[in-house]
Amino acid sequence: MRVLGVDPGLTRCGLGVVDGRGGRTVACVAVDVVRSSADTPLAERLLGVADAVEEWIRVHRPDVVAIERVFSQNNVRTVMGTAQASGVVALTAARAGLPVAFHTPSEVKAAVTGAGRADKQQVTAMITRVLGLAEAPRPADAADALALAVCHCWRAPMLERMAQAQARSAELARRHKARLAAAAKGR
Template identity: 70%
Template structure:
């Protein structure tokens, strides 16, 4: 499975591509950061982020895009900018028919380090180790984008199994309700 990991942001937006194999094997393909100057107008910055993401979507053709979900931030302005950057990338993926998955920072940290409260240095160290990189990815936005892609590769099979189990349970509930209704109808005759 080819996954594009996105650490959304306006000043720095991390983009990565990894290929997930069997088990927990992941192979890095590409990583970079799209940068925009803070003094530019919001619309222009979003356009640069969207153009960068679209170029990656067209070049690397991921099967899924994993984006960091804005969970909570003390700075509302930063949270809004992060959400807007993630939104334009999700839109670009949706226009190409590519599914988008959102993962919270704690889910990503837990998947990669085993600790949902790990700091950036721990995430970067584990990403470097997991991918067998000779040099740690920099800046942190690049490492975070890789961590998102790794997280999705490792969580997607479990999420798929849970969704299938929930669907089977829903089907069983519907069949049970139908049988119960038929039995009640037969008793009332």
């Protein structure tokens, strides 16, 4: 499975592509950060993010796009920009026909470091080790994008099994209710 991980942002948007080779074996394909100036009009900044993601999808051909789920911070302005960038990334992926998965920062940190409250340096150190990189990805947005991709590689099989189990459970419950209804009619 090839995953494009995106750490959304307007000033810096991290992009990382990882190949999951089964189990916990993962390999880095590419990593970078899309940058834009705070002085650039918002629409142009969002267009820059969309264009970069579109190009990465075209070049790296991921199977899925994993995006960091926006969470509430104290700075509403930062949250709004992150949410806007996240929406543009999700739209770009959907237009390319790719599934989109959202992971919370704590899910990503827990998957990569074992601790949901790990700091950026811990995430960067672990992602460097897990992917066998010669040097740490910089800035932290790049490491976070790779961490998102790795998180998805490791969590997707479990999430798929859970979804299948829930579907089986719902079908069994439906059949059971139908049998009960039929038995009640036969009385």
